[in-house]
Amino acid sequence: MAGGDGDQSYTKNSLYQRAIIDAGKSLIQKSISDHLDPKKFPASKTFRIADLGCSVGPNTFISIDNILDVVKFKYLNINANEIPEFQVFFNDHTFNDFNTLFKSLPPNREYYASGVPGSFYTRLFPRASIHIVHSSYSLQWLSQVPIEITDPNSPAWNKGRIHYVGAGEEVINAYLRQHADDFSKFLDARAQEIVPGGLLLLILPARPNELPHSQDPFAKNHARLGACLMDLARKGLIDEEKVDSFNTPCYMASPHEFEQVIKQNGRFSIERMEGLPRAKASHIPNSPEDMTRGIRAVKEELIRQHFGDEILDEVFALYQEKLSMEVDLNPGTELNLFMLLQLKQDN
């Protein structure tokens, strides 16, 4: 994500992700209300919450407040005088801009804040130390590009594309395998870290069961970006080989694909799994310009690392141009998936 708090930062261009949080708020709160039993966690002990893939705010603070409101309410319902102290861990990868995150922490927060750098596909916290893990719009990011699609000698070589839309079965299967490996590692790590009876709340862009990848609006964003890069290659501004070796480590899994990994993993029960109500159109960036700013805040760092600084403006100008030629910018077919998983007690 783009750090800092300038005009092109994630901080200032994460309205879509914010709309998702708002759309998920009541599902998150109802889930905690129905499934968290505060009697299991005495108010004399610290209650710990983690947000994985927090980026630089302010969305992460809003998510945490949504969670805290209902947890406090549950404790107050038992005993008006006993609320635990809260400790919140904001996690993202080591190159996240934690400096900006820390400077923007809400001054009147009712929790002890800390930042945890590292991949959420590994262990981040001590055994049985976290009561609620939340992650919004992060788990679609894979731990790495599936290795086989970068090998020119592999049948899965992903030539002329940066993602799986329009690619053959081999490429899609490589992405699916990477997703399954990663998500399983994610569940293994969280199963160690979450206290028995603790909750795992996930929101992420997904693909409706049976919908072909080529029709998934999220995957189309990647395909569009790939087309821009190929245009620049054709103009001679970048090497086509550079595009061949660039791939987006991102996969939109279907609910069935998630279910399969969760069941195979066996540590969590699926308590809820459903699409979010559609975010209010008025809250979602609707113009090609705003949508491009949102995409740029998320993707420009990946592109910078591979292609350098120089082409960034051109790539996203082209992206905006392509967007403005599309008939319906918000077809409403995207699936934002909510999952509530609970750590099984016998673990």
Place this chain on the structure above:
Amino acid sequence: MAGGDGDQSYTKNSLYQRAIIDAGKSLIQKSISDHLDPKKFPASKTFRIADLGCSVGPNTFISIDNILDVVKFKYLNINANEIPEFQVFFNDHTFNDFNTLFKSLPPNREYYASGVPGSFYTRLFPRASIHIVHSSYSLQWLSQVPIEITDPNSPAWNKGRIHYVGAGEEVINAYLRQHADDFSKFLDARAQEIVPGGLLLLILPARPNELPHSQDPFAKNHARLGACLMDLARKGLIDEEKVDSFNTPCYMASPHEFEQVIKQNGRFSIERMEGLPRAKASHIPNSPEDMTRGIRAVKEELIRQHFGDEILDEVFALYQEKLSMEVDLNPGTELNLFMLLQLKQDN
């Protein structure tokens, strides 16, 4: 402290602070060995350590490793198969360069790391959640400049100086009052956060009992910097009023002064309080150039904030010039104080 890891960063210019850590290592380890009772803290629970005023490394990682080595050893002595999981909290104020700190975390560390932004004169952690608090070379920094010394109408107005060396009783008393207020707040916060039986290990530059402030080598560093700024004012490069309104929020207390606050506060017992063995001369920056780089890494941010960027090179060139005219750069009269405090059980 100067962030990043460039030539003038604290990361690359904290050799003196490193020498202090080495000089304190055996005291720290002996203290933990003698005073930590691992039977009180079952290995099945997380063992938590905090370093307050960690800055940007690598010194903080060395301190933590020194502590971890002996804690692990103590657990192994009870049961070779049971070592707790460790969680380490690196704390410094919100404007510390946590990004650099996180990128330089030792990859093979045996603990879960997290960063905690905020003043250690306030609460940073949940109740009874930390087993060992360590702080090296940080507590000499006050929470603020004593307010009365900045008021031209106060008898404590500190005109023409940036510190208390050479000032009247009123200025020194204002600094002493601020120190006592701050250190007492520090102890109050830690008394809440440390588990009963937990340890508080402090190392800081101090002043031998009875030694006048004017002869204390640490305070002299500040006086020298103040003289440089006054020289620049006389040359017309900065306003003298700017110097009048600038003061260093730093106080070198004596062991008696610390004792008095600790006793008045009442939450901790003093288990050890003594000077560190003198750091090996070969490990301490000895040339005027190296000493100036060390001072600059610590002080330049404060000066930049008040006077701007432009004068930095000139101030520290002058500082180095003044240093090179001194007869004995390492007179050996400085006191680096070690304290081991233990939270009283009846709290």
